[in-house]
Amino acid sequence: MSSSASRSPILVTGGAGFIGSHVCVELINSGYLPVVVDNLCNSSAESLKRVAQITGVTPVFYQIDVNDKDSLRKVFATHSFEAVMHFAGLKAVGESSQIPMKYYRYNVAGTLSLTEVMEEFKVWKLIFSSSATVYGDPASVPIDEGFPTFTTNPYGRSKLIVEDILRDIAHSTGSSKADNQWNISLLRYFNPVGAHESGLIGEDPAGIPNNLLPYVAQVAIGKLQQLSVYGNDYDTLDGTGVRDYIHVVDLALGHVAALQSLNKTGVGCRAYNLGTGCGYSVLQMVNAFEKASGRSVPYKISARRPGDIASCYSNAQKAKAELGWEAKYGLERMMQDAWRWQQKNPNGFSE
Numbered sequence: 349m350s351s352s353a354s355r356s357p358i359l360v361t362g363g364a365g366f367i368g369s370h371v372c373v374e375l376i377n378s379g380y381l382p383v384v385v386d387n388l389c390n391s392s393a394e395s396l397k398r399v400a401q402i403t404g405v406t407p408v409f410y411q412i413d414v415n416d417k418d419s420l421r422k423v424f425a426t427h428s429f430e431a432v433m434h435f436a437g438l439k440a441v442g443e444s445s446q447i448p449m450k451y452y453r454y455n456v457a458g459t460l461s462l463t464e465v466m467e468e469f470k471v472w473k474l475i476f477s478s479s480a481t482v483y484g485d486p487a488s489v490p491i492d493e494g495f496p497t498f499t500t501n502p503y504g505r506s507k508l509i510v511e512d513i514l515r516d517i518a519h520s521t522g523s524s525k526a527d528n529q530w531n532i533s534l535l536r537y538f539n540p541v542g543a544h545e546s547g548l549i550g551e552d553p554a555g556i557p558n559n560l561l562p563y564v565a566q567v568a569i570g571k572l573q574q575l576s577v578y579g580n581d582y583d584t585l586d587g588t589g590v591r592d593y594i595h596v597v598d599l600a601l602g603h604v605a606a607l608q609s610l611n612k613t614g615v616g617c618r619a620y621n622l623g624t625g626c627g628y629s630v631l632q633m634v635n636a637f638e639k640a641s642g643r644s645v646p647y648k649i650s651a652r653r654p655g656d657i658a659s660c661y662s663n664a665q666k667a668k669a670e671l672g673w674e675a676k677y678g679l680e681r682m683m684q685d686a687w688r689w690q691q692k693n694p695n696g697f698s699e
């Protein structure tokens with residue numbers, strides 16, 4: 349294993365979070381050194397200790413808010429970054445309607461601070477965490493990158509605004525045009541689930557989970573009584589919502605592929621779906637989790653959740669063709685790994 353000093357440093361904002369911590373593992377596995385900037389507003393530094401336990405390499409960590417440009421400058425002055433992966437942000441759709449200003453401050457203004465400092469230090473390669481939420485309620489499935497974008501909540505809008513900003517930046521013809529080498533990938537994630545196979549890192553939502561899989565896992569372990577299935581009258585195979593669940597390790601590997609492809613492509617800004625191309629219903633997910641865990645997951649059918657759509661799954665061909673990446677883990681493995689994480693860490697990263 350190469351020492352930290354010989355590894356190329358990659359800035360990973362939000363690297364202590366669910367997806368970021370898994371990306372740190374895969375960056376290390378591919379010979380890079382993750383340098384994490386995270387304010388820990390939705391995570392714990394324990395996740396990075398676990399990354400070190402898994403890989404034998406400790407990510408460099410700075411507890412910094414991405415809106416704090418002076419502190420960011422010090423980080424850029426200390427490390428010679430090859431590229432930046434930008435995960436830092438807030439992600440709860442419902443909450444974003446309650447406190448939209450905070451979402452725009454963190455997600456939009458935070459990205460501007462980061463790109464301004466990147467430009468100062470002439471670091472031009474950026475991978476941005478976007479979301480399938482930018483497709484709104486699509487006219488059909490599977491969804492490809494050419495579908496129209498539309499969104500109905502501040503979280504989704506923050507992702508769309510940042511996508512537009514990054515496209516403008518990549519095509520800018522301002523005073524530093526001669527310098528403009530911006531090379532940006534917008535990665536539109538579908539529904540990340542699962543955990544690292546070690547059971548050492550995984551999703552650790554604060555409070556009662558909003559997302560299906562963490563909720564199901566907490567019902568299976570007895571922390572929550574029963575799942576509410578939000579609607580069984582959608583136009584889907586069994587009436588419940590269909591989504592494209594992707595193993596978080598596959599997603600992490602997609603980031604490494606995107607990073608390596610930035611080194612081969614010219615300047616510009618491109619969007620990629622990161623999904624499996626398969627859709628599963630809520631009830632299929634419950635059944636698969638019961639099988640993997642050997643536990644029962646009691647549920648009741650409830651009213652539809654406002655803002656939910658019937659079906660959302662990807663056409664993942666562009667990422668396969670241009671990044672040479674495709675998801676390899678199936679539903680069974682996603683459930684086994686999610687269950688292992690839940691069992692080993694019933695209270696997440698807290699003692």
Ligand code: NAD
Pocket residue numbers: 361362363364365366367368385386387388389390391392412413414415434435436437438439454458477478479480537538539540
């Ligand atoms: P997460 O909350 O686990 O990770 C985000 C990390 O960013 C956290 O560690 C948090 O402390 C940090 N952070 C937030 N605001 C910050 C700020 N201003 N400065 C520094 N650090 C900050 O979420 P995640 O699931 O790992 O998501 C990562 C990214 O992927 C987010 O941008 C999210 O919007 C996007 N995304 C997530 C999903 C999903 O379902 N998990 C789907 C699509 C897109």
Ligand code: UFG
Pocket residue numbers: 439441479480481537538539558559560561563575576577578579588589590591630653656
């Ligand atoms: N669901 C339930 N009960 C629950 C939670 C969810 O029945 O307690 C259902 C939902 O109605 C939906 C499916 O499970 O049909 C998945 O719901 P999630 O909340 O897990 O995920 P969403 O597809 O609604 O949203 C997620 C992220 C968004 C992101 C979107 C697309 O939370 O941030 O995927 O990437 F934008």
